Amino acid sequence: MPELIPDSDLLQPPDFIQLLDEDGGRVPNPEFDRWVRDIGATELGALYDDLVVVRRLDVEATALQRQGELGLWPPLLGQEAAQIGSARALRPDDFVFSSYRENAVAYCRGVGLTDLVKMWRGSAQSGWDPASVGMAVPAIIIGAQTLHATGWALGAQFDGVDAVAVTYFGDGATSEGDVNEAMVFAASFQVPVVFFCQNNQWAISEPVGLQARVHIANRAPGFGIPALRVDGNDVLAVMAATRVALDRARSGNGPTFIEAVTYRMGPHTTADDPTRYRDPADLAAWAKRDPILRLRRLLEAEGLFTPEFEAAVAAHADAAAAELRAGCIALPDPHPLSVFDHVYTTPQATLDGQRDGYAEYLASFDSAGSTSSSTSSKGASV
Amino acid sequence: MTMIKVFALPDLGEGLTESEIVAWHVAPGDTVTLNQHIADVETAKAVVELPSPFSGVVSELYRPEGVLVHVGDPIVSFEVAGADGSGPDADLPGSPEPVTREANLVGYGPDAERHGRPKRRARPGSAAGNAAAAEPVPTTDSAAASVVERPRSSPPVRMLAQSLGIDLTTVTGTGPDGVITRDDVRAHGVTPDAVSVDATSIAVTTVTAIPGGTRESRTPIKSLRKLTAAAMVKSAFTAPHVTEFLTIDVTPTIDLLATINAAGARTGAARVGILAVVAQAVCLAAARTPSVNTRWDDAAGEIVQFHYLNLGIAAATPRGLMVPVIADADRLGLAGLAAALADLTAAARTGTTTPAALAGGTLTITNIGVFGIDAGTPILNPGEAAILAMGAIRRTPWEHQGEIALRQVITLSLSFDHRLVDGEQGSRFLADVGTILANPGMALTMLAGVGLAGSNSAGSNSAGSNPAGSNPAG
Numbered sequence: 010m011p012e013l014i015p016d017s018d019l020l021q022p023p024d025f026i027q028l029l030d031e032d033g034g035r036v037p038n039p040e041f042d043r044w045v046r047d048i049g050a051t052e053l054g055a056l057y058d059d060l061v062v063v064r065r066l067d068v069e070a071t072a073l074q075r076q077g078e079l080g081l082w083p084p085l086l087g088q089e090a091a092q093i094g095s096a097r098a099l100r101p102d103d104f105v106f107s108s109y110r111e112n113a114v115a116y117c118r119g120v121g122l123t124d125l126v127k128m129w130r131g132s133a134q135s136g137w138d139p140a141s142v143g144m145a146v147p148a149i150i151i152g153a154q155t156l157h158a159t160g161w162a163l164g165a166q167f168d169g170v171d172a173v174a175v176t177y178f179g180d181g182a183t184s185e186g187d188v189n190e191a192m193v194f195a196a197s198f199q200v201p202v203v204f205f206c207q208n209n210q211w212a213i214s215e216p217v218g219l220q221a222r223v224h225i226a227n228r229a230p231g232f233g234i235p236a237l238r239v240d241g242n243d244v245l246a247v248m249a250a251t252r253v254a255l256d257r258a259r260s261g262n263g264p265t266f267i268e269a270v271t272y273r274m275g276p277h278t279t280a281d282d283p284t285r286y287r288d289p290a291d292l293a294a295w296a297k298r299d300p301i302l303r304l305r306r307l308l309e310a311e312g313l314f315t316p317e318f319e320a321a322v323a324a325h326a327d328a329a330a331a332e333l334r335a336g337c338i339a340l341p342d343p344h345p346l347s348v349f350d351h352v353y354t355t356p357q358a359t360l361d362g363q364r365d366g367y368a369e370y371l372a373s374f375d376s377a378g379s380t381s382s383s384t385s386s387k388g389a390s391v
Numbered sequence: 392m393t394m395i396k397v398f399a400l401p402d403l404g405e406g407l408t409e410s411e412i413v414a415w416h417v418a419p420g421d422t423v424t425l426n427q428h429i430a431d432v433e434t435a436k437a438v439v440e441l442p443s444p445f446s447g448v449v450s451e452l453y454r455p456e457g458v459l460v461h462v463g464d465p466i467v468s469f470e471v472a473g474a475d476g477s478g479p480d481a482d483l484p485g486s487p488e489p490v491t492r493e494a495n496l497v498g499y500g501p502d503a504e505r506h507g508r509p510k511r512r513a514r515p516g517s518a519a520g521n522a523a524a525a526e527p528v529p530t531t532d533s534a535a536a537s538v539v540e541r542p543r544s545s546p547p548v549r550m551l552a553q554s555l556g557i558d559l560t561t562v563t564g565t566g567p568d569g570v571i572t573r574d575d576v577r578a579h580g581v582t583p584d585a586v587s588v589d590a591t592s593i594a595v596t597t598v599t600a601i602p603g604g605t606r607e608s609r610t611p612i613k614s615l616r617k618l619t620a621a622a623m624v625k626s627a628f629t630a631p632h633v634t635e636f637l638t639i640d641v642t643p644t645i646d647l648l649a650t651i652n653a654a655g656a657r658t659g660a661a662r663v664g665i666l667a668v669v670a671q672a673v674c675l676a677a678a679r680t681p682s683v684n685t686r687w688d689d690a691a692g693e694i695v696q697f698h699y700l701n702l703g704i705a706a707a708t709p710r711g712l713m714v715p716v717i718a719d720a721d722r723l724g725l726a727g728l729a730a731a732l733a734d735l736t737a738a739a740r741t742g743t744t745t746p747a748a749l750a751g752g753t754l755t756i757t758n759i760g761v762f763g764i765d766a767g768t769p770i771l772n773p774g775e776a777a778i779l780a781m782g783a784i785r786r787t788p789w790e791h792q793g794e795i796a797l798r799q800v801i802t803l804s805l806s807f808d809h810r811l812v813d814g815e816q817g818s819r820f821l822a823d824v825g826t827i828l829a830n831p832g833m834a835l836t837m838l839a840g841v842g843l844a845g846s847n848s849a850g851s852n853s854a855g856s857n858p859a860g861s862n863p864a865g
Contacts, residue, residue: 077401
């Protein structure tokens with residue numbers, strides 16, 4: 010019998026990094042505590058404000074979809090700490106390549122609130138200028154952004170800068186070819202990229218256990234990429250782990266994989282009904298691990314959660330939600346020809362031809378909205 | 392100063408055309424705040440909570456609970472404070488006035504009038520089937536919130552319950568986690584007392600329980616059933632139908648198919664069935680009797696002669712009767728027809744037949760033999776001149792070479808529109824089809840002049856946008 014690598018090694022989970030337990034108590038961890046030593050009262054308050062604001066924005070966007078103002082929305086409810094803790098660890102010159110659910114990351118990067126919903130309203134092909142905020146527009150193709158991040162990191166390596174690419178994706182994406190290819194390249198070239206996986210337990214309706222026989226974090230070492238497994242609902246642990254990974258990348262030590270263990274409390278998107286596949290008991294269990302609740306308890310324990318503070322955060326959240334709503338509803342419908350506007354940076358003859366053809370087609374509609382020549386669609390069927 | 396704002400049902404999923412209001416949580420006169428949960432709405436995908444789009448007072452609910460509403464239909468209106476008031480946006484400092492525009496649809500905005508796909512499947516326990524949206528809406532004030540929780544059961548069990556006229560909400564499940572099993576439904580059905588008729592279940596079930604229990608059930612006429620009915624009535628009462636029958640020995644064709652498929656198995660070719668041979672025979676015979684491939688255009692006062700043959704294949708699908716079409720069937724040849732039939736069958740079974748695939752037929756075959764039936768008087772697919780029904784192939788004592796032998800025998804039934812097709816033409820067409828099936832070699836005698844748009848049409852004319860303009864073969 011040949012000697013096999015025992016799969017018991019693979020089934021063994023890596024250490025679970027947690028600095029803040031479910032009741033808001035600090036969990037001593039000398040190795041990781043030092044990475045968040047600078048987080049004092051002010052910073053904790055700011056993190057709490059972030060968490061509450063992005064949840065409020067998410068709820069407002071979900072309501073806007075139900076009211077017909079957005080075509081679709083992918084809620085991030087429950088994943089606030091994983092996104093805020095990591096995004097607040099980044100520098101402005103780092104670059105984020107995310108999926109479509111990282112609206113809290115976009116918020117941290119400085120994306121305008123109205124810009125968050127532009128694409129989901131169908132008002133624009135993309136919501137913002139990636140270069141101005143250091144964050145690409147969301148990848149809808151599952152996992153494609155990990156390749157973009159790896160390529161960007163390779164460029165940063167060539168440029169000799171210490172900026173880092175951070176790519177966000179989910180547990181389901183780790184089964185996609187793109188993510189595996191990206192990890193192969195990232196490891197081979199030792200590029201400065203952080204693979205940040207939010208394991209929210211669900212690939213739409215597919216539980217993570219069905220597609221991963223080992224812990225998600227255990228997949229990375231097979232590619233030669235060190236991995237960290239962190240409590241994704243613990244904003245401090247997420248921040249510490251992300252800082253470790255960023256530091257490794259900036260020091261020329263190559264990619265790091267982070268599995269942030271969290272839970273998607275809402276539907277996959279507003280077109281999904283999670284009650285069809287989710288056990289309510291699971292939901293209740295994860296509700297106790299709520300990321301906002303535990304930080305609030307820490308703040309209370311430290312005497313920082315004053316009524317004034319609570320009111321200020323609530324007012325900030327309500328104002329942000331109102332700004333999002335007003336901005337969303339006021340978005341103008343785009344001109345049909347604007348679809349050609351941002352395809353290339355320089356003029357292209359083929360595209361110009363298509364634009365002219367489309368303009369001509371649009372002009373063929375009379376004011377009543379019917380075509381002047383109705384025969385065009387008939388001939389084809391004969 | 393106040394103004395009335397009307398809220399229309401938005402597309403709550405992706406590309407949905409209709410939804411059902413499961414429950415209203417507000418009534419006219421109620422004061423609501425922005426995003427307050429005012430209703431539960433069920434789409435084909437999910438039950439979702441509808442948040443109020445305005446702060447104000449509910450002035451009218453346009454649709455009762457338990458009915459299907461098309462996207463874009465008004466469902467509720469609000470009295471909201473005007474721009475000068477201290478109204479809905481008082482808590483939204485600095486925001487532009489949003490209420491001057493009606494709730495709109497983003498994206499491609501599905502056509503609210505469209506009855507096509509994606510379809511919502513009616514479920515027992517929901518009111519989905521209670522009203523096609525075009526129908527007068529029954530007032531069901533008593534519809535209760537009890538329908539939010541659908542009884543746990545599997546689709547076959549729900550179908551069984553529906554067929555027995557049993558409201559699943561009245562059945563107690565004994566399966567794992569209280570799942571309702573077939574036995575539960577059957578046991579429920581045989582206990583007269585158990586068929587309770589309470590007001591709430593009547594209001595919300597697809598099959599309305601009536602006094603007398605399971606002896607009758609009523610299903611609203613809608614969707615495909617309704618379309619099928621209208622098409623059949625129109626056809627039956629505009630086109631004077633004649634039906635002819637021909638019973639033939641198709642043993643030689645069955646033998647030939649065995650040879651073809653044995654050869655095809657080695658090359659991996661698609662399996663050829665009797666339906667493909669019938670289709671091929673119809674194409675050959677139609678070329679010799681063009682009047683079966685025509686249309687009566689009453690409005691224009693003209694007879695339209697098709698110089699191509701789009702062959703409809705009537706299919707029983709989970710959604711009901713459909714007639715997907717094989718375009719230019721006369722150009723495909725036997726192997727091409729077999730492949731097209733396989734594609735069409737797969738699409739029909741999986742419910743992925745596209746509307747385009749259902750349009751443009753010129754002549755139809757219906758295979759009632761698959762149900763074990765010998766013959767019938769098929770009703771023409773509206774607008775077509777002929778329809779051929781294939782019966783079941785049976786081993787039958789039959790005269791063969793002067794003796795009685797057990798032979799494979801089939802009955803063909805041909806209905807045709809007597810305005811377009813005389814008895815002589817219809818009879819010749821049917822006889823030609825029969826001749827080919829009884830002796831496939833006879834097809835060789837009919838090949839001359841084949842190709843309704845020219846015998847070399849597949850090569851030379853396919854690029855043209857108007858093959859009908861090419862010369863039909865004499």
